[in-house]
Amino acid sequence: xxxxxxxxxxxxxxxxxxxxxxxxxxxxxxxxxxxxxxxxxxxxxxxxxxxxxxxxxxxxxxxxxxxxxxxxxxxxxxxxxxxxxxxxxxxxxxxxxxxxxxxxxxxxxxxxxxxxxxxxxxxxxxxxxxxxxxxxxxxxxxxxxxxxxxxxxxxxxxxxxxxxxxxxxxxxxxxxxxxxxxxxxxxxxxxxxxxxxxxxxxxxxxxxxxxxxxxxxxxxxxxxxxxxxxxxxxxxxxxxxxxxxxxxxxxxxxxxxxxxxxxxxxxxxxxxxxxxxxxxxxxxxxxxxxxxxxxxxxxxxxxxxxxxxxxxxxxxxxxxxx
Amino acid sequence: xxxxxxxxxxxxxxxxxxxxxxxxxxxxxxxxxxxxxxxxxxxxxxxxxxxxxxxxxxxxxxxxxxxxxxxxxxxxxxxxxxxxxxxxxxxxxxxxxxxxxxxxxxxxxxxxxxxxxxxxxxxxxxxxxxxxxxxxxxxxxxxxxxxxxxxxxxxxxxxxxxxxxxxxxxxxxxxxxxxxxxxxxxxxxxxxxxxxxxxxxxxxxxxxxxxxxxxxxxxxxxxx
Numbered sequence: 001x002x003x004x005x006x007x008x009x010x011x012x013x014x015x016x017x018x019x020x021x022x023x024x025x026x027x028x029x030x031x032x033x034x035x036x037x038x039x040x041x042x043x044x045x046x047x048x049x050x051x052x053x054x055x056x057x058x059x060x061x062x063x064x065x066x067x068x069x070x071x072x073x074x075x076x077x078x079x080x081x082x083x084x085x086x087x088x089x090x091x092x093x094x095x096x097x098x099x100x101x102x103x104x105x106x107x108x109x110x111x112x113x114x115x116x117x118x119x120x121x122x123x124x125x126x127x128x129x130x131x132x133x134x135x136x137x138x139x140x141x142x143x144x145x146x147x148x149x150x151x152x153x154x155x156x157x158x159x160x161x162x163x164x165x166x167x168x169x170x171x172x173x174x175x176x177x178x179x180x181x182x183x184x185x186x187x188x189x190x191x192x193x194x195x196x197x198x199x200x201x202x203x204x205x206x207x208x209x210x211x212x213x214x215x216x217x218x219x220x221x222x223x224x225x226x227x228x229x230x231x232x233x234x235x236x237x238x239x240x241x242x243x244x245x246x247x248x249x250x251x252x253x254x255x256x257x258x259x260x261x262x263x264x265x266x267x268x269x270x271x272x273x274x275x276x277x278x279x280x281x282x283x284x285x286x287x288x289x290x291x292x293x294x295x296x297x298x299x300x301x302x303x304x305x306x307x308x309x310x311x312x313x314x315x316x317x318x319x320x321x322x
Numbered sequence: 323x324x325x326x327x328x329x330x331x332x333x334x335x336x337x338x339x340x341x342x343x344x345x346x347x348x349x350x351x352x353x354x355x356x357x358x359x360x361x362x363x364x365x366x367x368x369x370x371x372x373x374x375x376x377x378x379x380x381x382x383x384x385x386x387x388x389x390x391x392x393x394x395x396x397x398x399x400x401x402x403x404x405x406x407x408x409x410x411x412x413x414x415x416x417x418x419x420x421x422x423x424x425x426x427x428x429x430x431x432x433x434x435x436x437x438x439x440x441x442x443x444x445x446x447x448x449x450x451x452x453x454x455x456x457x458x459x460x461x462x463x464x465x466x467x468x469x470x471x472x473x474x475x476x477x478x479x480x481x482x483x484x485x486x487x488x489x490x491x492x493x494x495x496x497x498x499x500x501x502x503x504x505x506x507x508x509x510x511x512x513x514x515x516x517x518x519x520x521x522x523x524x525x526x527x528x529x530x531x532x533x534x535x536x537x538x539x540x541x542x543x544x545x546x
Contacts, residue, residue, distance in 0.1 A: 144525075151495075151499050154503045217535070291394060291542075305478075
């Protein structure tokens with residue numbers, strides 16, 4: 001088959017993967033938000049208009065990840081990627097995989113702050129604007145892993161990938177997409193849990209809004225570390241130069257490096273989210289001890305990230321040593 | 323779009339090794355430094371008990387960070403670390419914001435800047451830890467809970483530097499890539515100003531704050 005057919009095959013399948021997986025997360029998050037919004041309205045019917053408005057804003061924030069996936073899918077369908085090299089095909093496939101999986105976690109995660117804000121407005125109607133601000137900040141930081149995925153997807157789509165031998169670069173591009181895409185699932189979900197706990201904490205104890213917001217930003221930032229490791233491995237896979245591979249094993253090593261870091265980042269992201277959720281909830285209740293609680297949270301998260309570090313070490317060994 | 327991977331560099335040879343400087347990053351960093359120094363000079367020119375103008379802004383900043391450092395460190399001589407934390411935060415904030423101005427770009431877009439600041443925080447944290455705890459207890463800390471965990475703990479400490487630097491680098495560089503690609507696709511219509519606001523100012527503020535707070539917390543963990 002001629003080269004351009006391969007590129008078209010890759011573009012079509014990649015567009016499907018991108019929006020297919022990307023739609024999962026945003027829908028789950030928005031559904032969760034709407035469900036708890038109903039509970040909040042039944043708890044305090046006088047605030048129904050305000051709660052409904054915040055539910056819609058929260059759902060729009062959760063939608064952002066799905067929109068990123070849709071943008072990448074549209075680009076794959078309608079932009080002519082004919083650059084005269086078959087290497088464009090694995091690059092397009094990597095881009096779709098990356099954005100599709102990356103939008104999953106952040107979509108589900110962004111449902112938690114929106115739902116907690118709706119319940120919080122039912123608890124404390126006067127705090128509505130403060131809670132909305134908190135929800136927007138938390139959701140925006142929670143979207144960061146899907147932004148990392150979009151960055152890698154754009155690099156794979158638009159940067160000049162031609163002029164290299166086909167093997168092992170095909171594995172490097174697909175591996176780069178998988179590494180960030182999969183690792184972003186756990187971090188997006190974990191960041192969302194943390195943001196939800198912060199919104200609920202501020203609703204329960206408005207005087208402790210300051211320490212709670214600081215803990216939320218810290219907890220979300222550290223929960224995103226597995227996605228950052230995935231981004232690091234992706235950048236190394238994308239921008240390192242490789243000699244032409246003689247056998248299939250060198251290509252498989254690079255692909256395996258991407259898979260390794262990708263899957264290795266899912267668990268620590270979710271685990272860190274649990275740590276952050278409970279730590280932030282108790283900082284809101286007990287802000288005199290915010291210092292020791294934050295420190296314990298960070299040390300606990302650092303230990304929980306050990307498996308992500310092992311995965312990153314194995315990935316780096318696969319790239320540089322094998 | 324290919325010109326984004328071009329880096330304006332200048333190098334000189336010392337023996338076998340070439341020292342390269344990224345000119346654009348250096349110039350932008352000098353601009354940020356000049357702006358901060360100018361602000362400090364203007365704010366402290368005629369110090370009075372009743373502050374006016376720039377002096378009140380400077381007092382707000384100093385007071386805010388004093389409380390932040392005092393709460394995080396919980397030791398009597400926290401004032402030792404306060405100037406570095408305040409300077410780091412102001413530097414990072416202005417670095418991330420300066421990309422919004424046309425023809426200027428963020429120094430933190432280049433990996434060298436966040437990595438250098440991350441290593442700075444790492445060295446300060448561990449030096450303070452050794453000074454506060456003594457070298458024996460510092461080394462014993464790596465053997466928790468069993469001595470076999472020592473290499474894993476060491477890798478964990480290095481991973482902290484990697485994560486803190488790459489978080490800042492990834493967010494800022496990623497934001498600039500996204501703004502560039504979207505502006506190229508939309509022929510610079512409608513969307514780019516909002517994206518610039520979100521990625522430059524909002525994300526820049528949060529990431530600068532998170533970097534500073536994490537450095538502060540790493541220092542406080544080491545000296546406990």
